[in-house]
Amino acid sequence: MKWRLESWNPDYALPQVGFAETPLHEEVKTGIEGSAWEAKRPARVAPADWPVLYLVDGRQRVDAVVADPQGQRAILATVSAGAVVRDGEGIRLAGKPKVRRVLLHPEGLQVEPIRIGDLVYEPEAARATDLHKLYGKVTEVMRRLEAELAMELCDEGCLVVMDGQIYLTGQPPQHPLLGYTKTLSGLYLPPEEQGLLYQLRAYERTPIFRLPGYGIGRRVDVFSWYVKLPLEPRAPFHGGAGLMRVETTVSEPYEARRLADFSVSLLCTMASSPARDPRAPQNLIAVGALEMLLGRHMGSGEVIRRTIVRTLLG
Amino acid sequence: MRPIGMVLGSREAGALDFWVAVEEGQWVRLDDLVYVEFPHPDPAVGVVRYYGMVDQVVKLYEGSQFDTDVFLAQRELLPVSKSYAAHVKVTRLEPEEYLPPDPGSRVYLAQAEALEKALYYDRMGNQKGSTRLPVGLLKNGEVAYVNLEFVNGVKGGHVNVSGISGVATKTSYALFLLFSLFHSGVLPGAANARAVVFNVKGEDLLHLDRPNNRLTPLQREAYHRLGLEAGPFRSVTFRAPPRPTPGDIVPAVESRPQGVQPYHWDLVQFCSGGLLPFLFTDRGTMSNLGFLIDQVTERLRKLAEGQKGPHLSVEDWTDELGQMEAGVNFDSLGKVRLTSFAQLVRYVEFKLLGPEGEEEGKGDPRWVARQARGTLEAFVRRLRGTIGSVAHLIRGDRPGSPPDPLAGPFQMHVVDIHQLSAQAQMFVVGAMLQEIFEKKERGRPGRVFIVLDELNKYAPREDESPIKDILLDIAERGRSLGVILIGAQQTASEVERRVVGNAAIRVVGRLDAAEAERPEYRYLPPSFRERAVILPQGTMIVQQPELPIPLPLTFPFPAWATKAEEVWEDNSDQTLSDELGL
Numbered sequence: 100m101k102w103r104l105e106s107w108n109p110d111y112a113l114p115q116v117g118f119a120e121t122p123l124h125e126e127v128k129t130g131i132e133g134s135a136w137e138a139k140r141p142a143r144v145a146p147a148d149w150p151v152l153y154l155v156d157g158r159q160r161v162d163a164v165v166a167d168p169q170g171q172r173a174i175l176a177t178v179s180a181g182a183v184v185r186d187g188e189g190i191r192l193a194g195k196p197k198v199r200r201v202l203l204h205p206e207g208l209q210v211e212p213i214r215i216g217d218l219v220y221e222p223e224a225a226r227a228t229d230l231h232k233l234y235g236k237v238t239e240v241m242r243r244l245e246a247e248l249a250m251e252l253c254d255e256g257c258l259v260v261m262d263g264q265i266y267l268t269g270q271p272p273q274h275p276l277l278g279y280t281k282t283l284s285g286l287y288l289p290p291e292e293q294g295l296l297y298q299l300r301a302y303e304r305t306p307i308f309r310l311p312g313y314g315i316g317r318r319v320d321v322f323s324w325y326v327k328l329p330l331e332p333r334a335p336f337h338g339g340a341g342l343m344r345v346e347t348t349v350s351e352p353y354e355a356r357r358l359a360d361f362s363v364s365l366l367c368t369m370a371s372s373p374a375r376d377p378r379a380p381q382n383l384i385a386v387g388a389l390e391m392l393l394g395r396h397m398g399s400g401e402v403i404r405r406t407i408v409r410t411l412l413g
Numbered sequence: 414m415r416p417i418g419m420v421l422g423s424r425e426a427g428a429l430d431f432w433v434a435v436e437e438g439q440w441v442r443l444d445d446l447v448y449v450e451f452p453h454p455d456p457a458v459g460v461v462r463y464y465g466m467v468d469q470v471v472k473l474y475e476g477s478q479f480d481t482d483v484f485l486a487q488r489e490l491l492p493v494s495k496s497y498a499a500h501v502k503v504t505r506l507e508p509e510e511y512l513p514p515d516p517g518s519r520v521y522l523a524q525a526e527a528l529e530k531a532l533y534y535d536r537m538g539n540q541k542g543s544t545r546l547p548v549g550l551l552k553n554g555e556v557a558y559v560n561l562e563f564v565n566g567v568k569g570g571h572v573n574v575s576g577i578s579g580v581a582t583k584t585s586y587a588l589f590l591l592f593s594l595f596h597s598g599v600l601p602g603a604a605n606a607r608a609v610v611f612n613v614k615g616e617d618l619l620h621l622d623r624p625n626n627r628l629t630p631l632q633r634e635a636y637h638r639l640g641l642e643a644g645p646f647r648s649v650t651f652r653a654p655p656r657p658t659p660g661d662i663v664p665a666v667e668s669r670p671q672g673v674q675p676y677h678w679d680l681v682q683f684c685s686g687g688l689l690p691f692l693f694t695d696r697g698t699m700s701n702l703g704f705l706i707d708q709v710t711e712r713l714r715k716l717a718e719g720q721k722g723p724h725l726s727v728e729d730w731t732d733e734l735g736q737m738e739a740g741v742n743f744d745s746l747g748k749v750r751l752t753s754f755a756q757l758v759r760y761v762e763f764k765l766l767g768p769e770g771e772e773e774g775k776g777d778p779r780w781v782a783r784q785a786r787g788t789l790e791a792f793v794r795r796l797r798g799t800i801g802s803v804a805h806l807i808r809g810d811r812p813g814s815p816p817d818p819l820a821g822p823f824q825m826h827v828v829d830i831h832q833l834s835a836q837a838q839m840f841v842v843g844a845m846l847q848e849i850f851e852k853k854e855r856g857r858p859g860r861v862f863i864v865l866d867e868l869n870k871y872a873p874r875e876d877e878s879p880i881k882d883i884l885l886d887i888a889e890r891g892r893s894l895g896v897i898l899i900g901a902q903q904t905a906s907e908v909e910r911r912v913v914g915n916a917a918i919r920v921v922g923r924l925d926a927a928e929a930e931r932p933e934y935r936y937l938p939p940s941f942r943e944r945a946v947i948l949p950q951g952t953m954i955v956q957q958p959e960l961p962i963p964l965p966l967t968f969p970f971p972a973w974a975t976k977a978e979e980v981w982e983d984n985s986d987q988t989l990s991d992e993l994g995l
Contacts, residue, residue, distance in 0.1 A: 146489065146490070190489040190491065384490050
């Protein structure tokens with residue numbers, strides 16, 4: 100048996116976690132780009148010819164876990180969402196990132212906002228039976244914030260790309276929106292189609308397929324495809340390393356195909372390398388920088404934690 | 414006042430130095446002067462103001478860990494945030510409350526009055542008025558001043574200039590300093606002040622009294638900003654050694670047919686002035702030799718008593734063979750008349766070693782002073798060796814006319830020594846410095862500025878020589894006597910420490926990289942030492958006692974001709990008719 104490495108640093112989540120097919124695969128519609136299920140290598144689009152681009156990402160941080168005298172737990176968390184814009188002027192932060200501070204508590208409690216220095220943590224009820232689930236809800240708050248921002252940015256002549264699955268709080272936008280998942284948590288394709296993933300080469304993608312929303316708890320159906328990102332050096336890594344699943348909410352297949360073709364140039368050019376990012380190549384270069392900038396806007400966790408201690412000590 | 418940024422909080426801000434984050438669209442350069450204002454915690458004190466000079470400027474991509482990020486940023490794949498920061502070294506605090514400025518305190522560019530505060534210009538003055546001596550222009554176009562009282566000997570004296578040859582413009586800067594001293598109106602009694610400049614390279618300094626035809630209007634403007642009138646030195650006399658040819662005494666100058674006076678000493682001046690030691694530059698090699706030199710010098714002094722010169726008459730030369738070989742004449746009383754330096758050397762040889770041709774002759778005991786014959790012979794050998802170098806400078810055929818900067822109406826005395834051998838140069842410099850110093854000791858009024866390049870030759874760190882003794886005297890006592898040395902050298906590390914150490918004003922031009930690392934330049938902050946290696950021509954770094962930081966400055970192109978082809982000829986009708994007597 101010939102073992103090969105996973106490209107991500109094992110300290111992080113793993114890029115490919117699902118071993119079993121998602122029961123959904125029956126509903127997955129292939130054959131949209133013709134009957135042949137084979138790798139596609141679209142023409143490259145030079146960065147100079149890209150449309151105006153927004154890359155949206157969020158960050159979350161649990162600042163403290165608190166408990167009331169009855170032992171009811173709640174979480175003080177900071178979430179943020181921001182975007183990087185790439186237009187004719189260069190690449191930079193698109194305005195001030197959104198930052199929210201929430202006091203996440205189980206439903207059924209009457210909770211007042213907590214003021215920590217200049218910061219106010221607004222209460223937000225979440226359906227959670229234990230602290231682990233409550234922790235998970237922080238991500239949801241961040242997703243909402245990201246979705247809000249993405250919707251604001253969606254406009255004529257530009258492309259909004261979200262880090263993660265497309266999460267919508269309202270109606271799908273009128274303008275193209277892409278989402279990409281770095282970790283392949285589920286196998287949506289039947290086994291014979293799934294095999295193609297391990298034969299893809301850099302700058303290639305699978306044909307698009309239709310992914311219904313209802314089966315995976317989403318309001319919207321999406322077109323989806325896999326892209327193989329370049330990974331240098333290639334030798335130590337296994338064939339599935341460097342895969343990314345991309346999806347879009349557009350309703351027309353031809354539009355989805357256009358976006359799928361363009362996404363190959365975009366994502367492969369923006370792919371990072373294991374030398375600079377432990378989650379390479381999927382954690383895009385600009386998004387890595389955006390995460391750092393978001394961290395700055397969220398404030399130092401250590402300082403906030405100390406302020407919380409000082410405030411609660413009264 | 415232009416705000417340029419704020420004290421940043423990502424690095425420590427101290428009471429003596431702090432970092433400034435420069436705002437987008439603003440800029441600040443090395444050497445720029447800035448100030449920061451912030452409220453004192455005690456409201457009664459009010460606002461604290463720190464003045465300072467920028468000594469480091471850095472830009473970088475914040476948070477960027479990889480060198481190659483720059484390529485990604487340029488390809489617009491990586492958003493970056495550019496940091497532009499400047500490090501400020503505090504020069505002054507008002508009030509003197511050593512508080513670190515708060516991060517976020519506004520920082521302004523210091524101009525006009527704030528600049529004067531930052532550089533202590535407001536303190537340059539005394540009861541009689543301002544003592545600001547303009548010494549160049551700062552990078553921002555403002556005038557750089559030094560406190561005259563540290564130049565002319567009141568609080569301190571002497572200037573020392575270091576820099577490599579050909580690039581550092583040491584002599585040009587020394588001359589510019591003199592020009593400013595004489596023509597800025599800051600030096601009290603400038604009319605009585607005198608300067609001696611030794612011309613050691615080509616005939617560069619023999620045209621100082623003539624305007625430079627290459628001076629552009631822009632350079633004139635620079636003089637104007639300094640409060641000076643662009644033009645030549647107004648009161649200069651030029652002296653040059655005679656041509657070493659028999660016959661009339663003609664100055665050995667090529668590029669200037671008129672206006673140069675020859676100089677030489679006659680034998681009586683040589684003996685009564687006690688100038689013999691300046692022919693020996695290696696006195697330190699034999700201790701007995703030093704003793705003998707002093708002995709012979711005294712004897713010659715006695716010999717010359719009461720004699721008018723130019724020749725020297727001696728009565729006790731009984732060696733006829735020697736006389737014949739030397740070709741001496743006799744005066745009406747039958748005394749031997751020495752009319753050349755070579756004859757004097759012959760006579761001294763007779764006094765020390767006895768008659769010519771005698772293997773074991775006996776010298777005159779009063780001259781020999783119990784010295785071993787080996788020492789006597791060594792002395793004579795050395796003395797003979799100097800004849801070729803100085804015979805045309807020390808003569809007995811014409812009354813002497815040595816250069817005397819303290820006599821006559823001229824402010825500047827340019828003494829040409831560039832054609833002389835090293836030994837003759839030492840002699841001329843030594844003899845002149847001794848005479849100036851002695852006259853000043855006797856209370857001659859007025860200040861004397863001495864411009865002397867190649868100090869490492871005249872006052873080396875290792876060897877002993879009579880000139881070094883005089884220079885040390887000037888360095889240590891000259892300031893109180895009004896003798897100010899404007900010395901220059903390529904390498905301060907090779908000059909006697911006390912000569913350099915006594916200079917209140919130190920100037921550095923372009924330095925050799927190895928030299929810049931030596932302890933002699935430790936008074937410069939590291940950023941200045943690094944920069945000294947790349948200073949362009951015409952840029953100097955000036956350190957003065959009252960300022961905690963050196964001033965980098967430029968000085969204007971000479972307004973006086975520095976070579977024959979730069980001389981501006983006045984061909985106007987009026988001048989021509991004046992010259993032709995029409």
